[in-house]
Amino acid sequence: MNFWKRITMALCASVMAWTVSACTGHSDEKPDGSGDGDLYRTTDEIRADGTVRIGVFTDKNPFGYVDNNGEYQGYDVYFAERIAKDLGVTLEFVPTEAANRVEYLETGKVDIILANFTVTEERARKVDFALPYMKVSLGVVSPDHAVITTAEQLRDKTLIVVKGTTAETYFTENYPDVKLQKYDEYNEAYSALQDGRGDAFSTDNTEVLAWAMKNPGFTVGMEALGSVDQIAPAVTKGNTSLLNWINEEIVSLGEEQFFHAAYEATLADVYGTAAAAESIVVEGGVME
DSSP, X not given: OOHHHHHHHHHHHHHHHHHHHHHHTOOOOOTTSSSOOSSOOOHHHHHHHTEEEEEEOSEETTTEEEXXXXXXXXXXXXXXXXXXXXXXXEEEEEEOOGGGHHHHHHTTSOSEEOSOOBOOHHHHTTEEEOOOSXXXXXXXXXXXXXXXXXXXXXXXXXXXXXXXSHHHHHHHHHOTTSEEEXXXXXXXXXXXXXXXXXXXXXXXXXXHHHHHXXXXXXXXXXXXXXXXEEEOOEEXXXXXXXXXXXXXXXXXXXXXXXXXXXXXXXXXXXXXXXXXHHTTBOOTTOOO
């Protein structure tokens, strides 16, 4: 059984478990039955506290970033705001870097991660992923005077990546002879590319395409590298209560085409409409 089939079956089982618990009046307890603990907060505990903590990027425009007025903006932010509204609580944004997304969940610093978190088998061993709300591949952006169009062209060059991303993992595993120059933050990585400290930068294709549109002199020579992957919310391992709630939320939002509305509000100005939306948006948790 392949990885994606296992993930799909696990998500379906999660939704079924929620249905059973709702019908039987199951309490919102942790696995030990205590209803409390330090690793994570259940849905009931979040509601009782009145605040949900959601980790998002601050420098990944147009998905999660802070604008010139100090306000959080982007596709992930739009979703986070709806989650808080439907939970009936106040939203607390927690600035997140790619490399600390798992750690923030494992230590209880956040309840949910919404930071362009690609579902991978390794990550799924450490956190619990909900249904997807977006799809993505890797892309590579480079200067116009030396556009990189194939991965083989990187073998004697320096590729910029952000630590803890699927780009770092992909090139480490598939092109170990490519020299990787690693940074903690996306702003640092883009600055390195602009300063000529690397020959190219790889991250989600959706992001590099948006960045290249706003930065003349750079071209995305590789628009789809590797497989088409899922982007999904993540919660602390074992937090079935919150996982089930998010899955039901995503299914319900799909019925109103919420994620297409989120696209129109946050991404359409960058990518355009219609076909571009269908290449990014996942509605109701169903990959097509």
